Amino acid sequence: MLKRFFAYYRPHRGLFLLDFGCAVLSGLLELGFPLAVRGFIDHLLPGQDWTLILLASAALLAVYVTNTGLMMIVTYWGHALGINIETEMRRKAFDHLQKLSFRFYDNQKTGHLVARVTKDLEEVGEVAHHGPEDLFIAIMTFIGAFALMFMVHPQLAFMTAIIVPLTGWLSSHYGSRMTATWRAIYGRVGAFNARIEENVGGMRVVQAFANEAHEKALFAEDNAKYRTTKLEAYKIMAASTTISYLGMRLTQMVVMIAGSYFVIRGELSAGGFVGFLLLVGVFFRPVEKINAVLETYPKGIAGFRRYTELLDTEPDITDAPDAIAVTSLKGDIRYEHVSFGYGGGRTVLSDISLEIKAGETVAFVGPSGAGKTTICSLLPRFYEADGGRITIDGIDIRQMTLASLRGQIGIVQQDVFLFAGTLRENIAYGRLGASEADILEAARRAKLDAVIAGLPAGLDTVVGERGVKLSGGQKQRLAIARIFLKNPPILILDEATSALDTETERAIQQSLAELSVGRTTLTIAHRLATIRNADRIVVVDTTGIAEQGRHQDLVAAGGIYRRLHEAQAGIQQAS
Numbered sequence: 001m002l003k004r005f006f007a008y009y010r011p012h013r014g015l016f017l018l019d020f021g022c023a024v025l026s027g028l029l030e031l032g033f034p035l036a037v038r039g040f041i042d043h044l045l046p047g048q049d050w051t052l053i054l055l056a057s058a059a060l061l062a063v064y065v066t067n068t069g070l071m072m073i074v075t076y077w078g079h080a081l082g083i084n085i086e087t088e089m090r091r092k093a094f095d096h097l098q099k100l101s102f103r104f105y106d107n108q109k110t111g112h113l114v115a116r117v118t119k120d121l122e123e124v125g126e127v128a129h130h131g132p133e134d135l136f137i138a139i140m141t142f143i144g145a146f147a148l149m150f151m152v153h154p155q156l157a158f159m160t161a162i163i164v165p166l167t168g169w170l171s172s173h174y175g176s177r178m179t180a181t182w183r184a185i186y187g188r189v190g191a192f193n194a195r196i197e198e199n200v201g202g203m204r205v206v207q208a209f210a211n212e213a214h215e216k217a218l219f220a221e222d223n224a225k226y227r228t229t230k231l232e233a234y235k236i237m238a239a240s241t242t243i244s245y246l247g248m249r250l251t252q253m254v255v256m257i258a259g260s261y262f263v264i265r266g267e268l269s270a271g272g273f274v275g276f277l278l279l280v281g282v283f284f285r286p287v288e289k290i291n292a293v294l295e296t297y298p299k300g301i302a303g304f305r306r307y308t309e310l311l312d313t314e315p316d317i318t319d320a321p322d323a324i325a326v327t328s329l330k331g332d333i334r335y336e337h338v339s340f341g342y343g344g345g346r347t348v349l350s351d352i353s354l355e356i357k358a359g360e361t362v363a364f365v366g367p368s369g370a371g372k373t374t375i376c377s378l379l380p381r382f383y384e385a386d387g388g389r390i391t392i393d394g395i396d397i398r399q400m401t402l403a404s405l406r407g408q409i410g411i412v413q414q415d416v417f418l419f420a421g422t423l424r425e426n427i428a429y430g431r432l433g434a435s436e437a438d439i440l441e442a443a444r445r446a447k448l449d450a451v452i453a454g455l456p457a458g459l460d461t462v463v464g465e466r467g468v469k470l471s472g473g474q475k476q477r478l479a480i481a482r483i484f485l486k487n488p489p490i491l492i493l494d495e496a497t498s499a500l501d502t503e504t505e506r507a508i509q510q511s512l513a514e515l516s517v518g519r520t521t522l523t524i525a526h527r528l529a530t531i532r533n534a535d536r537i538v539v540v541d542t543t544g545i546a547e548q549g550r551h552q553d554l555v556a557a558g559g560i561y562r563r564l565h566e567a568q569a570g571i572q573q574a575s
């Protein structure tokens, strides 16, 4: 994992060396300070020469200014290095999300995924900046301070060093506990992100059912779990900082007593004594650093693990190495012995074979859950068939690049997803970069022009999140306009109008019929009246394709379709 982490430094080698070099230099200058104090007390004070004292002070000032400059470089460029790495990781994570299939998203919570790309990577960025530098400086300062203490007074130095094993034990003990706790915290953050996301997204349902109290209780549970885990982390943090503080003060006491003894015996100068006490402070700085590291490292490591987990999720639907980019397909579709299940051992489609001619309109009907939507979802490869194959114009769809295949298929669903931008942006989603004239033409063909003309901001009207500011019919029209703009040879209309009132449905059906002209159309409808004119009706039930043919023929055949037809005709008469 470490190797994988450091690979991200490669493109920023120069920046890393600059940051690292400056940080090391700054650490060395800090290390020299106690020695300067020793020299000051032992050599300058007795001489009482103000010229020398002022000269030495000026030299010290120069060192301070240099160090300030170094620290500025480290603070800015070090963080720049961190954010560069974080940005690269975030780009990769987001790119990877685009490649993962419906099957992956079926099993994910949005909030968890959002946390991975935002908060997790922020922590990784922090570690990327501070990690190697802090560790190196901690070791350098530790060894450097000890060497200097040894130089000043070896016996005192050994007494101080007794504390070293304690420090080592502290860092490894608290380090592993903190990593585990931070992992848990991230899990909790993901859980309540998901909870908030779902609550806000589904607020209309929450309020419609007046289930606010239920939602509050669920959230309170997640929030309390987060609090408990965070308190656990703070407990570890408090213990480690207290112990290291106590360690330092105790060592200083030992040095005070033993140092006084050596000064009285004339074995240590006054300057050496003060310098040594300052060195004890420097010696303990790595311990403080390690405490800081204990806080940031585990967060970063936990974040990086979750990031790599995401990157390691192999996309299950990808382009074959020899896939071809298809353009202008005619739209002859064949399902050959296709089988499929969503997992868990249940087969949804078993040995389905079906041929649809270019330009033909085929309607799928049948009981709920029979697999009508599933049949259509396999065509753009939203899911991959487990057995058999699907071809368009004789080419296996797995031999086409995903982007080009999906570029040939337009989908209008009952639940239209709109982005929070303007009408213009949402229509242009059908063909990014389309001209104003093309967008207006598509809107006209989808009979959205009257709606646009009635809006003060016209095409620039903001539709609200998921298009909440539009009516169901308007959203459908927008979805149709998108497809007019995209102009694909194949259409999938998935229960596109079943949620609309009869009049709007009729108007939209007319637009859909216009959209279908000259395109191979697969349509799924619950209301048989809307598909009566289809070239062919395919009846799907749990056994597969039960019957197919034109409306009149199927009614005459007296099978499932006839029963469905009579049931619906009965309902319509009754209402």
Ligand SMILES: Nc1ncnc2c1ncn2[C@@H]1O[C@H](COP(=O)(O)OP(=O)(O)OP(=O)(O)O)[C@@H](O)[C@H]1O
Residues within 6 Å of the ligand: 106, 342, 348, 366, 367, 368, 369, 370, 371, 372, 373, 374, 375
């Ligand atoms: N993403 C999914 N993951 C797991 N199972 C699924 C998924 N989507 C559908 N199913 C299951 O597959 C079966 C077929 O579903 P499908 O949506 O294709 O039926 P349908 O005929 O279109 O139904 P409806 O008319 O109610 O929309 C159902 O039993 C359903 O529960």
